[in-house]
Amino acid sequence: MTRRASATVATLATVAAAALVLAGCAAESTPPAQPTPEASSAVAGLPVEHVATISPVRLAEGVVPPTNRWYSSLAFSPDLLPIYPSPLAVAPREDGLTIQVPPVAVGEKSITASFSGGLSLGLGATSLEVVRTDPVSVTVAYSAGDAERARVTLAQGSPIVAIAAATDLDITLSAAPTSVGDKAWTAVVDGVTYLLRGDAQVSGSTVSVGSGKTLQVAGLPKGADPTAWASAIGDPVTDVASSYVVGDSDVTTRLAYEGTDRTVVVPFAGRTAASSCGLGTYDTPYGPLQACASSTLEWTVPRITAQTAYDFDGLDDTTRQTIAAQATADLADTPPTPADTYFGGKGLARIASLLELGKALGDTQLVSAATDRLATELKPWTDPSGCTTEATRCFVYDDVLHLVVGKQPSFGSEEGNDHHFHYGYFLFAAGVLGTERPELVDGMRPVMDALAADVAAGSAELPALRAFDPYRGHSWASGPAPFADGNNQESSSEAVSAWNGLATWAAAAGDDSLGTEAAWLLSSEADAARTLWLEPENLPAGFTHTMVSLNWSSKRDYATWFSADPSAILGIQAVPVGPVSLQYLGKDPKRVAENVADAGDTAFTGPLGDYVQAYSALASPDAATAAATAFAARATFDDGWSKALALAWAAAAERSQ
Numbered sequence: 001m002t003r004r005a006s007a008t009v010a011t012l013a014t015v016a017a018a019a020l021v022l023a024g025c026a027a028e029s030t031p032p033a034q035p036t037p038e039a040s041s042a043v044a045g046l047p048v049e050h051v052a053t054i055s056p057v058r059l060a061e062g063v064v065p066p067t068n069r070w071y072s073s074l075a076f077s078p079d080l081l082p083i084y085p086s087p088l089a090v091a092p093r094e095d096g097l098t099i100q101v102p103p104v105a106v107g108e109k110s111i112t113a114s115f116s117g118g119l120s121l122g123l124g125a126t127s128l129e130v131v132r133t134d135p136v137s138v139t140v141a142y143s144a145g146d147a148e149r150a151r152v153t154l155a156q157g158s159p160i161v162a163i164a165a166a167t168d169l170d171i172t173l174s175a176a177p178t179s180v181g182d183k184a185w186t187a188v189v190d191g192v193t194y195l196l197r198g199d200a201q202v203s204g205s206t207v208s209v210g211s212g213k214t215l216q217v218a219g220l221p222k223g224a225d226p227t228a229w230a231s232a233i234g235d236p237v238t239d240v241a242s243s244y245v246v247g248d249s250d251v252t253t254r255l256a257y258e259g260t261d262r263t264v265v266v267p268f269a270g271r272t273a274a275s276s277c278g279l280g281t282y283d284t285p286y287g288p289l290q291a292c293a294s295s296t297l298e299w300t301v302p303r304i305t306a307q308t309a310y311d312f313d314g315l316d317d318t319t320r321q322t323i324a325a326q327a328t329a330d331l332a333d334t335p336p337t338p339a340d341t342y343f344g345g346k347g348l349a350r351i352a353s354l355l356e357l358g359k360a361l362g363d364t365q366l367v368s369a370a371t372d373r374l375a376t377e378l379k380p381w382t383d384p385s386g387c388t389t390e391a392t393r394c395f396v397y398d399d400v401l402h403l404v405v406g407k408q409p410s411f412g413s414e415e416g417n418d419h420h421f422h423y424g425y426f427l428f429a430a431g432v433l434g435t436e437r438p439e440l441v442d443g444m445r446p447v448m449d450a451l452a453a454d455v456a457a458g459s460a461e462l463p464a465l466r467a468f469d470p471y472r473g474h475s476w477a478s479g480p481a482p483f484a485d486g487n488n489q490e491s492s493s494e495a496v497s498a499w500n501g502l503a504t505w506a507a508a509a510g511d512d513s514l515g516t517e518a519a520w521l522l523s524s525e526a527d528a529a530r531t532l533w534l535e536p537e538n539l540p541a542g543f544t545h546t547m548v549s550l551n552w553s554s555k556r557d558y559a560t561w562f563s564a565d566p567s568a569i570l571g572i573q574a575v576p577v578g579p580v581s582l583q584y585l586g587k588d589p590k591r592v593a594e595n596v597a598d599a600g601d602t603a604f605t606g607p608l609g610d611y612v613q614a615y616s617a618l619a620s621p622d623a624a625t626a627a628a629t630a631f632a633a634r635a636t637f638d639d640g641w642s643k644a645l646a647l648a649w650a651a652a653a654e655r656s657q
Contacts, residue, residue, distance in 0.1 A: 041461065042449050042454075042461070042462060043450050043462070045447075046395055046397040048397050048398075048399050049397075050401070051398050051405045052398065052401055052403075054076060054415055058130055059075045064462075067466060068481075069138070070083065070085070070553050071481075072480050073481045073482055073483070074130050074140060075480075077482050083154070083553070084115075085154040085158060086268065086284065087219075087266050088100065089115035089116075094128060096120065096122040097152065098115075099161055100219065101221070101282065103116070104285055106540045109558040109559060111543055111555060113285050114485055119174060121217065123169065125143055125144050125150070126145060127143050128142045128143070134239055135242060135465045135468065136255060137156065137158075138154055138155075139154075148167070153236065153238060155240050156268075156469065156471035157255065157267065157471050160216050161217045161218075162216050164212075164213075164214045165212065165213055167211050170206050170207070171206070171209065173206070179202070183197060184226065193226060194219055194220065195217070197215070198215035198216055214235075218264065221280035221281055224279055225279075232293040233264060234262035234263060234295075236259060238259030239259065243256075246516050248303070249303055251519065253301075253470055253473065254298045256295065258295075265296070267292065269289065269531070269532065269537075270537070278293075287538025302523065305519075306500050306503030306504055306580065307578075307582075307583070308435075309356040309357070310360045311360070312360045312648075319647075323647050323651065324644075326642075327366055331351070331354050331369060334350060334354075334373070340406070340409065341408075342411055342413070345422050345423070346640035348425060349425040349428050349501075350640050351370055351377060354370045355433075357645065371433065375437065378433060381393050381395070381426065382430070382448070383447070392408050394407055395451070398414075399461070401416065403416055403419070403479075404423075406422065412478075415480055418477050419455050420456075420475055421495065421497075423452075423455050423498065424498025426448070426501070427451060427452060427501035427505040430448045438508070456468065456502055456514075467495075472528070474495065474524070474551075475495045475525065477490065485552045485553060487553050489550075492528065493572070495529070496526050497576055498525075502521065526583065530584050533547060533548055534547050546594045547595045547598065549570070565602065566600045566606065567602055567605070567609045570595055571607065576638075579652070582656050585618055586656075586657075593623070610634065613630055614627060614646060617653035618657075621657050625654060627646075627653070
């Protein structure tokens with residue numbers, strides 16, 4: 001458990017290549033289907049060491065270990081766990097799988113749709129392994145002994161499970177199907193209708209599928225017309241190709257469900273498909289999701305621009321001098337950065353933020369001092385061979401899990417947990433330093449490019465988009481996802497910070513392709529942070545809070561991994577508040593005030609209360625003034641922040657309204 005938890009065989013369809021943006025005209029990215037042996041190695045200079053105690057247990061040879069995916073438990077968990085290709089729940093077994101349209105249950109602090117049963121499909125197998133992956137879909141091979149029996153493909157946004165027979169296959173169902181037309185049958189379990197579509201023969205509860213043929217099984221929403229669904233389903237989906245376009249004011253994501261010219265897709269919360277959506281509506285923890293006759297999904301979100309400094313032009317002299325004096329004191333009081341990758345990264349980002357604050361204030365002495373300090377603190381981390389002589393403040397390449405791992409790990413980072421949170425801080429710090437001192441960029445490049453490749457860009461050894469789920473539009477935090485409710489992410493703001501850091505490094509390094517990819521990730525994650533965490537719509541009656549702090553594949557919680565205090569539940573959605581946060585955190589000032597009120601009497605005094613106070617400043621100019629007054633009197637701040645940074649935030653928040 002972590003604090004954040006905190007398309008052929010051996011390919012990884014990704015969005016690694018970035019779109020080209022010229023003079024306001026955006027071009028769609030068309031990434032390669034997989035990293036190739038000829039691709040540049042991002043980890044060539046790092047020592048090789050298997051740091052974690054885990055290894056994949058169900059993964060075909062040559063397939064990159066799929067950490068941080070919605071389906072990661074398939075490859076890693078000793079005991080098979082349910083996975084959730086929205087809107088379905090699927091429970092894999094060694095002999096088959098069970099498919100369910102899970103019912104939603106609502107409590108005061110949780111909205112759940114966890115697996116609880118459904119239509120069982122026995123495949124006569126004795127084992128399974130993951131044989132193909134991409135960020136949105138996965139294919140699993142079922143075998144009996146050494147003989148493969150079937151391959152099952154599951155995809156986010158597809159309510160259809162495709163079972164391709166590798167030999168003449170008899171599938172045993174837990175409910176006898178009834179014919180509803182040519183090559184179409186339905187079976188009903190617990191009031192849910194499941195549609196079977198394919199070239200098959202049915203006898204009682206047995207469905208026989210010839211070698212090389214495919215049976216598709218769909219879980220239908222309540223009241224759906226099975227014959228309309230049967231007409232909408234063509235050939236099976238084989239994989240999902242993701243692409244994006246970065247424009248001047250918005251960012252578009254497109255998912256192509258490949259292998260067919262017609263199927264049924266289900267857009268995630270708040271999105272629409274490119275075609276008709278008249279096939280019914282699923283009830284889910286994220287609200288109603290419509291089923292659409294289409295083989296593509298496409299949607300647009302507002303573009304967020306990477307930002308490292310406030311615009312303090314015109315700031316009054318008294319406030320400017322007060323903040324500058326405090327920033328100088330804060331820099332002097334900054335302790336040596338910790339040796340682990342989470343708190344060490346936060347410490348580096350604090351110094352980098354003070355550097356950027358000095359630039360915004362026009363304080364050349366502060367800039368010089370902060371730059372010197374940042375260069376000193378960051379230097380050991382940027383030595384690619386550092387772990388050959390040092391035990392901490394260095395990185396290795398884990399060739400078993402295909403991870404870049406910092407020594408010493410924290411919060412399960414050796415298993416892939418929270419990498420985007422941790423490494424985003426490093427990339428931000430290196431980008432700020434490289435912008436101020438360009439002559440240092442080449443020396444930092446080997447390690448920083450390795451971190452960028454690990455969390456997003458990919459390379460010959462590393463999967464692209466390790467953490468990011470293009471269908472959901474946000475990242476997953478757990479590496480092996482050893483949970484019955486799927487994967488999860490807690491700190492939406494640290495995920496936004498990660499892609500802001502990636503963009504900052506890309507700009508300093510002169511990597512336009514990486515910068516464009518970072519713009520897509522940043523914009524998508526910021527939109528998800530607002531619409532799924534802080535300002536969600538469709539919260540059901542019975543859920544008694546105004547926001548959600550922990551989103552899972554199958555549920556949503558008003559909770560954290562580390563504290564039950566309401567201040568922590570809200571505050572973790574603002575860490576690390578900074579210039580880029582102004583672009584998305586306060587879109588709805590009324591909702592800001594409601595969320596702060598929901599945090600109760602200890603909102604500003606409990607754990608992470610300083611961040612809740614910062615968030616509250618976006619509710620109104622008066623709230624920003626109140627925050628500035630409170631920060632002036634406050635003695636302690638989170639280790640990744642400081643009093644000067646808090647005062648600067650309050651001033652910027654007031655000016656932004």
